Amino acid sequence: MFAKHAATAIKRTQPSTLRRFTKAHHPAAAVINAHPADSSLSSVAWTNPDPGSEFTVSSKSGFLPRRDPLHVLPSYFEKLDEILHEMPILKSDGTLGLLHTGQLGARVERELPQYDVEFVFDKRILAALYRDYSMLASAYLLEPCDIQFRLTRNYGLGRRMLPSNIAVPLQTVAHRLNQKPCLEHSTFTFYNYQRKDHDMPISLNNIRPIRKFSGCDKEHNFVVGHVAAARHTDKVIDASLGILEAAQNNKRDEFNAALRKYSTGMGRVNEILAQTLQGCGDYASFRTFLNGSKAQSMFNRGVLFERNSSTEAHKYLGVGQSSSPIASLGTHLFQLSQLSPRGSLPCNDGVDLLRAPNVRSFLEHVDQQARRLGVQSYALRSSESSAEYVLALGQVLTYRYRQWANLRDSVPVQSARDNAAFHAYLDVQTSHVRDIAKLVSRTHASMDGESLGQSVRTRAESVAHHAEMVHRSLGRILNDSESAPLPVSMIAY
Numbered sequence: 001m002f003a004k005h006a007a008t009a010i011k012r013t014q015p016s017t018l019r020r021f022t023k024a025h026h027p028a029a030a031v032i033n034a035h036p037a038d039s040s041l042s043s044v045a046w047t048n049p050d051p052g053s054e055f056t057v058s059s060k061s062g063f064l065p066r067r068d069p070l071h072v073l074p075s076y077f078e079k080l081d082e083i084l085h086e087m088p089i090l091k092s093d094g095t096l097g098l099l100h101t102g103q104l105g106a107r108v109e110r111e112l113p114q115y116d117v118e119f120v121f122d123k124r125i126l127a128a129l130y131r132d133y134s135m136l137a138s139a140y141l142l143e144p145c146d147i148q149f150r151l152t153r154n155y156g157l158g159r160r161m162l163p164s165n166i167a168v169p170l171q172t173v174a175h176r177l178n179q180k181p182c183l184e185h186s187t188f189t190f191y192n193y194q195r196k197d198h199d200m201p202i203s204l205n206n207i208r209p210i211r212k213f214s215g216c217d218k219e220h221n222f223v224v225g226h227v228a229a230a231r232h233t234d235k236v237i238d239a240s241l242g243i244l245e246a247a248q249n250n251k252r253d254e255f256n257a258a259l260r261k262y263s264t265g266m267g268r269v270n271e272i273l274a275q276t277l278q279g280c281g282d283y284a285s286f287r288t289f290l291n292g293s294k295a296q297s298m299f300n301r302g303v304l305f306e307r308n309s310s311t312e313a314h315k316y317l318g319v320g321q322s323s324s325p326i327a328s329l330g331t332h333l334f335q336l337s338q339l340s341p342r343g344s345l346p347c348n349d350g351v352d353l354l355r356a357p358n359v360r361s362f363l364e365h366v367d368q369q370a371r372r373l374g375v376q377s378y379a380l381r382s383s384e385s386s387a388e389y390v391l392a393l394g395q396v397l398t399y400r401y402r403q404w405a406n407l408r409d410s411v412p413v414q415s416a417r418d419n420a421a422f423h424a425y426l427d428v429q430t431s432h433v434r435d436i437a438k439l440v441s442r443t444h445a446s447m448d449g450e451s452l453g454q455s456v457r458t459r460a461e462s463v464a465h466h467a468e469m470v471h472r473s474l475g476r477i478l479n480d481s482e483s484a485p486l487p488v489s490m491i492a493y
Contacts, residue, residue, distance in 0.1 A: 043248065050357050051358075052123055053177070054066060064190050068198075069191045069210060077129070080115065104140060115169050128191075137181070137182070140159065141158045141303060143159070158293075161303070164305075178356075180316055182293070183292075183319055189227060189324065190230055190324075192211055193207045193208065193210065194208055207224055208224065214286035219286040229272040230324070232265050233326060242258030243375060246258055248369075260391075263388070263391045270399055294316050316354065327400060334370070390440055397433070437474070440464055
């Protein structure tokens with residue numbers, strides 16, 4: 001009924017160029033419930049609170065959107081589309097774009113209309129507008145920093161005011177999607193791909209980014225790699241809920257099987273990221289635009305939104321200071337945040353609050369249930385479960401270590417203040433990854449290996465050995481930041 005009235009209201013008020021995009025959709029609710037007929041499982045069952053959203057969490061699409069992202073905006077937004085096409089430092093046709101010449105800000109201020117988005121209710125269009133306005137906002141605010149960084153390796157200051165032709169529609173769209181008006185990790189990656197062949201599945205060779213900052217190969221690989229890897233999160237999500245269900249019902253064999261399934265899914269995720277994120281190269285050429293306005297020297301007083309009824313400055317974490325929901329899921333499921341309160345990223349610093357509502361709800365549900373059931377302690381009560389737990393943690397460690405390595409190699413700026421802030425943030429990340437490695441080693445040392453099969457015992461020993469190497473390596477780095485880190489390839493399983 002609500003969808004019918006909304007569609008009628010849109011038709012009366014929207015420009016004709018949008019009408020063909022606003023046909024009401026009635027998708028089936030994406031429900032994750034292993035055995036819906038069993039009432040005893042109601043506490044671990046979970047349902048997307050907003051099944052009509054583009055971002056649902058399901059054992060079908062994982063953390064990816066339920067439909068491919070809209071890659072062409074309705075013609076009403078022609079000028080916005082045009083500016084975004086002209087924006088990258090290096091455009092798709094090989095020519096230099098607005099961010100290379102430092103002309104994006106002037107172009108936005110001079111030519112971009114303040115589009116009326118009040119009449120837009122179609123979730124797919126709203127998600128595309130949220131992606132485009134949040135990326136344009138980051139580019140506009142951080143353009144001076146990128147220019148300064150290329151000249152001096154020092155960020156300097158970003159723009160203090162986001163103009164109303166970006167700020168007003170961005171806030172409207174974000175409010176309608178129940179999100180914050182800032183660029184979030186999944187928006188830059190999972191909702192930023194286009195299939196080359198729509199009849200073929202998502203793969204490294206069949207997708208490309210829709211919007212770009214730098215246009216370099218590393219940015220392409222960053223987006224494409226995260227999307228192709230997320231295709232396998234359906235297994236990770238299904239396994240995560242299987243782990244919770246088995247722990248609740250005290251079904252040890254099912255618990256171990258779910259841990260194996262989690263390891264298999266995360267193993268595939270890590271394999272794909274290993275292909276696409278080997279070294280960072282020119283990662284710095286687009287990482288500038290992934291900075292947020294919170295705890296960053298380029299926005300020491302936050303960001304003001306023009307024509308905002310509130311005079312309070314906006315302060316949000318950026319993509320560069322956050323992580324994908326894959327990392328948050330592992331942290332919540334295996335109760336890793338309790339290892340090191342200082343380093344409980346990417347969860348307790350507010351990153352999860354920036355995510356789409358369904359993703360927020362899912363991660364909160366997993367966190368609550370894992371704490372209630374004591375997943376970690378349940379795993380340690382059995383040698384076989386301990387071994388499978390070690391193998392699953394090994395995959396989490398590989399994922400988190402790769403994130404850490406990419407962050408460390410992202411070329412910190414040279415000013416004393418910015419270097420200090422960067423290394424303080426890096427130390428928090430380093431400590432947490434080191435604590436995960438320590439947990440792997442400790443768990444392996446406490447289990448009874450003699451009662452295990454040869455294959456499981458050998459693999460667990462290998463994971464523990466690599467974890468000990470990571471622990472020692474990161475310990476040296478915490479004492480001496482110039483120490484060489486362990487290559488990521490050495491801890492891949």
